[in-house]
């Protein structure tokens with residue numbers, strides 16, 4: 001990657017912001033409170049506080065419950081096979097749930113009615129959305145047919161992938177140059193070079209593999225050495241827990257326990273908590289059978305959507321309809337952003353009922369593919 005700009009840290013780019021020099025954090029990226037919402041700006045705030053009692057939390061059943069419930073797809077499979085419970089109950093529950101989150105395919109006409117005379121902007125999560133959940137994260141490849149569907153969609157609409165994985169890894173899996181990528185839950189965005197964007201000042205000009213001008217936005221760049229260090233410590237501390245996999249996602253670290261016996265989950269949680277005791281500027285979140293360690297920054301997939309809309313020149317237009325498709329808790333931040341002011345639509349990918357800020361649902365990645373095809377056909381029909 002050839003960096004052309006002299007800005008080495010977009011985080012430190014705005015001298016007008018009071019707490020950035022003290023924290024080394026752009027004040028737009030405020031620390032999180034314990035419940036995950038942003039603190040209001042506090043001029044004398046120095047270091048964001050760590051969540052208290054992480055180990056107490058770990059020992060309490062709520063932590064384990066969260067770990068157990070972190071992969072609804074697997075829960076459903078286990079429940080059905082172990083209890084012999086008829087799938088009718090879960091089918092009924094799913095149907096009832098769909099009254100609140102209608103299928104984006106079945107409701108396509110209604111959904112797309114709002115897109116008439118509007119430009120659709122498409123945001124896609126990767127794991128569980130474009131590729132099915134598999135046991136080994138390194139094997140979560142995307143099918144050729146899904147790749148073709150995403151490519152066709154990206155030819156019709158500005159499209160970005162927003163993933164928890166590192167940007168390099170997700171762009172390698174997707175393998176398309178027609179779209180934009182945001183890795184590390186939006187903390188590593190390679191977006192369009194947009195001279196009019198106010199966020200331009202926070203970006204590094206760069207060029208992509210096709211020698212196209214792009215903007216690189218990495219609000220957590222100062223955390224890189226810390227994340228590397230934590231990654232190594234986590235590998236070391238979990239090395240004897242069979243099945244654990246620690247993944248370096250550049251600005252965050254994933255500790256996978258999908259392949260770990262349930263009786264060892266507490267040890268994993270305790271080990272991660274033990275390491276984090278030494279890093280008050282890092283926090284822990286849950287994903288699907290994964291614990292994720294990330295910087296204490298008010299930056300998430302929702303902020304990444306706003307950032308990309310801004311740099312695409314689409315943020316203040318009434319004639320834009322952003323659509324975000326995702327399956328995980330981290331995608332809820334993006335759903336919320338679109339829900340606010342009825343700006344666009346979140347579509348939750350889930351085969352089991354769960355509460356969400358999304359407006360519509362799709363059952364699994366194969367339905368995501370079908371939906372993308374519907375969008376492309378619609379776009380082509382309106383261009384006739």
Ligand SMILES: O=P(O)(O)OC[C@H]1O[C@H](O[C@H]2O[C@H](CO)[C@@H](O)[C@H](O)[C@H]2O)[C@H](O)[C@@H](O)[C@@H]1O
Nearest residue numbers: 126127133134135137140163164254258288290
């Ligand atoms: O934001 P995403 O693109 O959905 O990434 C979230 C995490 O996805 C990956 O883990 C999940 O998928 C794996 C492969 O199917 C599965 O084995 C794992 O249990 C899931 O949690 C990825 O490996 C993580 O780094 C991402 O943070």
